Amino acid sequence: MSEATSSAATTIVGVTISERLLAGMVTGHVVDGPILAFPEPRSTDGEDDNPLIELPADDLANAISDLVARVMKGREKELKAVGISLPGYVKNGVVEEAPNLPQLKGARFREMVMAGLAARGMEVPVVPSNDADAIAAGLASQRGKLDSTIRVWTLGTGIGFGMYPFTGEVMEGGHSVVSLDDKENYCGCGGRGHLEGIMGHRAMRLRFLDMEPEEVFEAANKRSDARCVEFKQLWHKALAAATASSIHFAGAGKFYLSGYNVRFVDLPMLRDYLHQMVKMSSLQSYSMEIVAEDQETRIVGAAVFAEQAEE
Known part of the structure; x- marks a missing residue:
């Protein structure tokens, strides 16, 4: 099976964590549908530039699970994996360092998000990765x-x-x-x-x-x-x-x-x-x-990591 055919048959949700959460369905290495955000931007004056900074790790994992459920609404059975790009060093699903999101340091984030997804009826693997690696x-x-x-x-x-x-x-x-x-x-x-x-x-x-x-x-x-x-x-x-x-x-x-x-x-x-x-x-x-700042690139990259981890 060719790479194009293989990737086209795989539906993965890519998630990015930066100033806010962004998630999109990726099929065949292309974003398929709208990109959803949490929380929605409310201000243009800089007051909510980083609303995730004080959100506890458990709440952040639940917010990701909710966002994935929204992205896949009505198509949950098609989901094969979730890739998450975040600003930190991740090893074996554990966030070893995250200077810009310090509440994540030491979090067994893969397990946390998998549990949140399972509670919403989606038992799929989760692959966290560094956000710069996801862009690459x-x-x-x-x-x-x-x-x-x-x-x-x-x-x-x-x-x-x-x-x-x-x-x-x-x-x-x-x-x-x-x-x-x-x-x-x-x-x-x-x-x-x-x-x-x-x-x-x-x-x-x-x-x-x-x-x-x-x-x-x-x-x-x-x-x-x-x-x-x-x-x-x-x-x-x-x-x-x-x-x-x-x-x-x-x-x-x-x-x-x-x-x-x-x-x-x-x-x-x-x-x-x-x-x-x-x-x-x-x-x-x-x-x-x-290259221009592009959240779609991060979302696709997170999905590529998840796809390759499952091969």
């Missing part, structure tokens, strides 16, 4: 590169690093050490010199208490504030350094940049810094591409 899997599927290695940086509240195919290794690339400056201690995990401590949205707001990140980069582009110009250079050097380290460890290849802060990326500047850091000719066949 989604991009590989959408670009017809499921037989290729894909790496992706997600630039948002934190910094994620994803790879497809999934290796099972700890992939906390956002915590790569890119500075030896003792003053670089803005990372949410408490570590010094981390990529996320320079590039993460939260870290930038802590660094510039008098300016929002958008204002920092606007001033840097206008060259109206030397402090902002210097930070823009540091921001790009940090990403180049982490990318260069990945190239030196795992070889050249394709890197995608995604997330809502890709708007700050100056590709010529980034490529220039990267060229300064990767000098071996055998490693210079890398490329970088910006």
Whole structure:
């Protein structure tokens, strides 16, 4: 049976956990129907930017189960699995770390969601995955590169690093050490010199208490504030350094940049810094591409992980 035929016969619900829950039915690696959210956006003034942050893990698992039931209403018997992408490190269904959703740390999340689904009449496997890995899997599927290695940086509240195919290794690339400056201690995990401590949205707001990140980069582009110009250079050097380290460890290849802060990326500047850091000719066949923030990609990627885990 061909891959297309096999995947077309499989119905999986992909779920993403970020500022809110999003879920969609995926058939043949394509979202089939509407994407549903929990909770529904109620405000445009930023007051409910992260309504999940204080929701207990049990309640979050139940909310996912309810959302899956809504997505599959009337088609429950077609469901084969549920894939969940979340911002954290997941091993054997247990959330080992989740700095942006600390209530999930240590949660046996796969078991919790499976129990919630079973209570709603859906006894199917659940496969949690890191959200950056899910984006990499989604991009590989959408670009017809499921037989290729894909790496992706997600630039948002934190910094994620994803790879497809999934290796099972700890992939906390956002915590790569890119500075030896003792003053670089803005990372949410408490570590010094981390990529996320320079590039993460939260870290930038802590660094510039008098300016929002958008204002920092606007001033840097206008060259109206030397402090902002210097930070823009540091921001790009940090990403180049982490990318260069990945190239030196795992070889050249394709890197995608995604997330809502890709708007700050100056590709010529980034490529220039990267060229300064990767000098071996055998490693210079890398490329970088910006892709739009797309929840559908995350949902498809979560479904791809669930499908492959069951093969």
